[in-house]
Amino acid sequence: MPLPREFYARKTLTVARDLLGRVLVHQDGPVRRAGVIVETEAYVGPHDLACHASKGRTARTDVMFGLPGHAYVYLIYGMYDCFNVVTEREGHPSAVLVRAVAPIEGCVGKTDGPGKLCRAMNITRALNRADLMTSALTIEEGTRVSPRRIEKGPRIGVDYAGDWAHEHLRFWVRGDPHVSRRR
DNA sequence: TGCACGATGAAC
């Protein structure tokens, strides 16, 4: 069963933490690809200079202004896809980037980074705007991670975002080997 | 119409 839309219709920070331990599932034709989410980042709104929606509502960022629980998949550096889930209320652009999963089934190659997990689970821009309630891409309940096992720190690769680069909006499961290693 | 620059990963 997919997590309900109300799960995503909360503060982005809350959703980012609560997504740890949940299971990302891509029903890729006959193949089921799944992994436990172990690392996330929150992009909290138009005032967040690291959030793509801080540029305004464009063809690319439009989905973030819509209903929560939809996929925002974009191309980064000309070669990698990154998977996000839209959060909060319609009209408020925000999302959670899933940075790493622990593979369960159907994953090809490593999953310890946002580009890598998309490649391993065959998540591409074809799934941009997909509704996680009704499409081949979904997130299931999984197992909640105890707050004492959750660590947080600054987001990766957003040094351009001024003060927002220092905010602790990245969350991961302490000690999990599938968390991305970069700093 | 052109151009600088990434929410990265992998090689050196």
Place this chain on the structure above:
DNA sequence: TTCATCGTGCAC
């Protein structure tokens, strides 16, 4: 530390 590679947003 460098580079592959291209869509996006913004300057002209």
